[in-house]
Amino acid sequence: MRQRIQTTMLICVCCMIPVLVGMRILSHGAGNEAQGGAIYTVTAYCPCEKCCGEFADGITASGVNLNGFLGLCIAAPPEIPFGTIMEIPGYGIAAVADRGGKIKGNRLDVYFPTHQEALNWGVQELK
Numbered sequence: 001m002r003q004r005i006q007t008t009m010l011i012c013v014c015c016m017i018p019v020l021v022g023m024r025i026l027s028h029g030a031g032n033e034a035q036g037g038a039i040y041t042v043t044a045y046c047p048c049e050k051c052c053g054e055f056a057d058g059i060t061a062s063g064v065n066l067n068g069f070l071g072l073c074i075a076a077p078p079e080i081p082f083g084t085i086m087e088i089p090g091y092g093i094a095a096v097a098d099r100g101g102k103i104k105g106n107r108l109d110v111y112f113p114t115h116q117e118a119l120n121w122g123v124q125e126l127k
Helices: 049-055 115-121
Strands: 009-011 018-020 040-045 073-075 085-088 092-098 107-111 124-126
Touching: 040 115, 049 115, 085 107, 092 107
Parallel strands: 040 107, 073 092
Antiparallel strands: 009 018, 040 124, 073 107, 085 092
């Protein structure tokens, strides 16, 4: 059973992006590419049952409640720690706060509040 945790959102004074208290900022701005500039397959998900199956409660693997959440969130493989800040072209700057059964190797999943927005993202190969 997953544990629910309460989080507080703050704005980073260096880059003016929202970060969750207790999460680490590992990089800022242009020129900092995840995993040495690797190519990632980036898919999208929403908190619905089609995307999340039995975990369709809106709570991420790190305990963040995405219900009513309008920010950005990334699901990444376990090799990328929770709280890692990544810039995803066409999506924005977001923190890793979730995992996924199919999220392995060079694959990421970006969060959208609706299923249609997730479908619109599709599958993208990004550096």
